[in-house]
Amino acid sequence: MIQKLDLAVRSATANLEREVRGGYASDLLSDVLAHAEEGNLWITLQIHQNIVAIASMKNLAGIILVNGREPEPQTLEKAEAENVVIMVSKMPTFELVGRLYRLGVTGMRL
Amino acid sequence: MRMVRADLHVHTCLSPCADELMQATAIVKQARTMGLDMIGICDHNSAENVAAVVKAGLREGLSVVAGMEITSREEAHILALFETEGDLMRMQDLVYKNLSGENYEESFGPQTVVDEWDRVVGTNHRLLIGATALSVEQVVDAIHERGGLAIASHVDRERFSLIGQFGFIPKGLRLDAVEVSRPSSIAQGYGYPVVVFSDAHFLEDIGKSFTCFMVENLSLSEIRKALCNEMGRKIVVS
Numbered sequence: 140m141i142q143k144l145d146l147a148v149r150s151a152t153a154n155l156e157r158e159v160r161g162g163y164a165s166d167l168l169s170d171v172l173a174h175a176e177e178g179n180l181w182i183t184l185q186i187h188q189n190i191v192a193i194a195s196m197k198n199l200a201g202i203i204l205v206n207g208r209e210p211e212p213q214t215l216e217k218a219e220a221e222n223v224v225i226m227v228s229k230m231p232t233f234e235l236v237g238r239l240y241r242l243g244v245t246g247m248r249l
Numbered sequence: 250m251r252m253v254r255a256d257l258h259v260h261t262c263l264s265p266c267a268d269e270l271m272q273a274t275a276i277v278k279q280a281r282t283m284g285l286d287m288i289g290i291c292d293h294n295s296a297e298n299v300a301a302v303v304k305a306g307l308r309e310g311l312s313v314v315a316g317m318e319i320t321s322r323e324e325a326h327i328l329a330l331f332e333t334e335g336d337l338m339r340m341q342d343l344v345y346k347n348l349s350g351e352n353y354e355e356s357f358g359p360q361t362v363v364d365e366w367d368r369v370v371g372t373n374h375r376l377l378i379g380a381t382a383l384s385v386e387q388v389v390d391a392i393h394e395r396g397g398l399a400i401a402s403h404v405d406r407e408r409f410s411l412i413g414q415f416g417f418i419p420k421g422l423r424l425d426a427v428e429v430s431r432p433s434s435i436a437q438g439y440g441y442p443v444v445v446f447s448d449a450h451f452l453e454d455i456g457k458s459f460t461c462f463m464v465e466n467l468s469l470s471e472i473r474k475a476l477c478n479e480m481g482r483k484i485v486v487s
Binding site (some may be wrong): 166168169172185192193195196 | 309320350356378380396408
C-alpha cells in the first residue's frame, strides 16, 4: 500500500505490518473520536500532536496526512513514543481515499 | 487611570494538555515574577480550578479573572471571561450539558482539581479535550447572556482557531475581541479589537505575551471599556 500510493512514512517504521481494517477520513478530532474504529486508517490534514493521542486511544492502524502536510515535531516525538504510524501523501483527501478504496480499504463494513 | 499588564489566557493542571505544575500558588507566583497585574484562568471546557487561583491571587494581590476556553462544535476555541464566579459557573453548567465523553488519561493527560494551596482535591473525568455540541454563535450568545466577554482564541494559529476552522471569522459574529499569539499579528486588522495573551500551558510561558490596558482599576468591566475605547480606557500597543 505504501508503495502503490507513494506514501512517505514518518514514524513507527517498525509497526508497518499491521492489518488495516477500513478507513476513516475527517479533520474534526471529536468526530474521529466518536466514529473511527479500531484498525482504521485515518486520513486527515491535522498535524497537531493530539492526532497521536486519538490514534493510540482508538487503536487505529495509522494516520495518513494529505496534501504533503508534515507532522509537527512534537507530533513525531509522541508518535515514536506511542508507536503510531504516521505517513504523508502528496494527494488531497478525495483522491487518496478513492485510491485506497480501489485497493480494497472500505469505509464501512460491507 | 493606570496601566495594567494582563495575561487573560492561562491554563491550569485541570487542562489535560497543560503541565501538572500549573497549580494555584505556582501560577500566581510566576505571574507576579513576570510583572503581571491581572491574569485570566481559562481551562478547556471547565472552570473547576478558577476558585483556587482566585483565592491564591487574593493572598498575593494579583487580580484573577474567572474564565474558560470553550470548544465549539466546529472545534474553534472561544475564551469566555466573566465578572463573577457565579456567572462563570452558569456557563460551565451549559458547557457540561453539551459535552459528552470521558477523559482517557493515558492518551490526553490528567485533569487535576486543586485548592488554593495546591493540594489535589480531585480529578475531573469529563472529556475536556472534546468539543461541545454548541455552535460558535451559540457559544458567543451564551457568554453574552451571562454577562461575559467572548474572545476568539489565537486566531493567528491554524489549529483550533476560528480562522483555522472556518477560513475566516463568520460574518456578524458578536465577538468582543480576538486574541493573537504573536504581537506581529496585531497589524492584520481582524475587524475586532485585538489582544495578545500567552495561552500558557507551562509555568514558564505565563506572561510571555500580555496586553497593556489603560484603565481605572483591575476589573473586567474596565477591560470591557478598554476594548470599546470608552471614556479614555484603551488598549495600549507597545
